[in-house]
Amino acid sequence: MPSIGTIAYYLVRPSQLRDIIQWKVWHNPVHERDEEKECATLKECFRFLKLTSRSFAAVIQELHPELLVPVCLFYLVLRGLDTIEDDMTINIKKKEPLLRKFDTFLDDENWTFQENGPNEKDRELLVKFDNVSKEFNKIKDEYKVIIKDITKRMGNGMADYALNAEFNKQGVNTIKDYELYCHYVAGLVGEGLTRLFVEAKLANPVLLQRPELMESMGQFLQQCNIIRDVREDHDDKRYFWPREIWSKHVDKFEDLFLPENKEKALNCSSEMVLTAIKRADDCLFYMAGVREQSVFNFVAIPQSMSIATLELCFQNPAIFERNIKISKGDACKLMTHSTQNLQMVCEIFRKYARKIHSKNSPRDPNFLEISIACGNIERFIESIFPTQSARTLKSASEAVDPEVAARQKKEAEDSKKDIMYIMFAVGLTLAFVTFTMVLAAWLAGARFDLAIKMVKDGIWSPPKGPEAVQQIIEKYDGGRGEL
Numbered sequence: 001m002p003s004i005g006t007i008a009y010y011l012v013r014p015s016q017l018r019d020i021i022q023w024k025v026w027h028n029p030v031h032e033r034d035e036e037k038e039c040a041t042l043k044e045c046f047r048f049l050k051l052t053s054r055s056f057a058a059v060i061q062e063l064h065p066e067l068l069v070p071v072c073l074f075y076l077v078l079r080g081l082d083t084i085e086d087d088m089t090i091n092i093k094k095k096e097p098l099l100r101k102f103d104t105f106l107d108d109e110n111w112t113f114q115e116n117g118p119n120e121k122d123r124e125l126l127v128k129f130d131n132v133s134k135e136f137n138k139i140k141d142e143y144k145v146i147i148k149d150i151t152k153r154m155g156n157g158m159a160d161y162a163l164n165a166e167f168n169k170q171g172v173n174t175i176k177d178y179e180l181y182c183h184y185v186a187g188l189v190g191e192g193l194t195r196l197f198v199e200a201k202l203a204n205p206v207l208l209q210r211p212e213l214m215e216s217m218g219q220f221l222q223q224c225n226i227i228r229d230v231r232e233d234h235d236d237k238r239y240f241w242p243r244e245i246w247s248k249h250v251d252k253f254e255d256l257f258l259p260e261n262k263e264k265a266l267n268c269s270s271e272m273v274l275t276a277i278k279r280a281d282d283c284l285f286y287m288a289g290v291r292e293q294s295v296f297n298f299v300a301i302p303q304s305m306s307i308a309t310l311e312l313c314f315q316n317p318a319i320f321e322r323n324i325k326i327s328k329g330d331a332c333k334l335m336t337h338s339t340q341n342l343q344m345v346c347e348i349f350r351k352y353a354r355k356i357h358s359k360n361s362p363r364d365p366n367f368l369e370i371s372i373a374c375g376n377i378e379r380f381i382e383s384i385f386p387t388q389s390a391r392t393l394k395s396a397s398e399a400v401d402p403e404v405a406a407r408q409k410k411e412a413e414d415s416k417k418d419i420m421y422i423m424f425a426v427g428l429t430l431a432f433v434t435f436t437m438v439l440a441a442w443l444a445g446a447r448f449d450l451a452i453k454m455v456k457d458g459i460w461s462p463p464k465g466p467e468a469v470q471q472i473i474e475k476y477d478g479g480r481g482e483l
Helices: 004-011 014-026 040-052 057-061 065-086 092-100 123-127 130-136 141-163 165-170 175-199 205-209 211-228 230-235 253-257 259-277 280-287 293-313 328-338 342-359 367-384 390-398 402-443 448-456 466-477
Strands: none
Touching (some): 014 328, 040 057, 057 293, 205 211, 211 259, 211 280, 211 293, 230 253, 259 342, 293 342, 402 448
């Protein structure tokens, strides 16, 4: 049952309620998971998926059957790895080997881990990790190789950061370090998913030759999350914004959260947004290489959410006060549009790039670079989906084949005739209905002769009250009969 606050929220925002209903009622998955064919351990894996992911669970379950289980297991394996890395209650001497050897645990169908802290929200996944490893050993060897490779590389990267005492105390120093961290926690995920898509023959193999594209896919998502979660991470004493950026504006990172430093904090956040938005056109380029609709949806929905989140965070002081996110109505609208085709996704990126540009302030030190980055998104979109204008339409019509032009002319003439027939039929119907109504009124005793006299005298409305009626009768009918 929705709360009173939720009901009040949507009563004043009916368009958002409409977007939610539209997604719930009209969205038809490209593929649907068949639970009846699943064994108990696989059902348990999908239960863990729903427990550990709010954003990816739905799109993963709508994937092509060839990729449904491998991608679900890939997500759970990396979530398990991340659960160990995030848990500050695990001693570093124990954590480091766990991270570096995590890929080997996938071969052991009896391995579980019960030493997470009691407050670790995803600890149940590791307590019952044997369900994941049992299903992992059933998938194709080609998929297993990819998942294990990414897990090993990610685990080693996480272990290196866990050992870095300076990182644990001070956070990230340079933009290069920041992007390296995002590479280990998200860029590698983009690479692994791309290899799975290509192996399943659901994406263009050329994507593997453009590593910067799949890297940008992961980086864009992760950087958006880091920008949005700055307050939450600060409260947890986790620092991901690079010193190279924030030190230009304040002496200590925590100074960004002071009310008197509001403008400095916004300028700092805009540079973080600039770092992320530079990768937007790479993300669009990547999506052009996806061949299958469910895979396209899987890729496009998070990217559309990210560009919308980036716009929400831009020049918004609320990110330093609380965790913010786009509304459920906006999310449903984005999902509805981004599951259509690449052109619709490009329009989403164009829309939010323009919103960012409109909020860009000349007082911001990053004003020019942000304007250029937004312009680059528009230029890239224009290069693949040119805007139609009177001139482009005219040149296109001049280039049409004569036979095609003749056929189009005949179709236009036929369409014009059809419109004329419809208009004639409508007019005839209206005339018949009008005549019938007038005749019925006359038969019922209507005095049209008196009505005409009244109109000629400028009286357009019927008299009100018995006295006014009687005056009209005496004036126009000599007091005989009734009007």
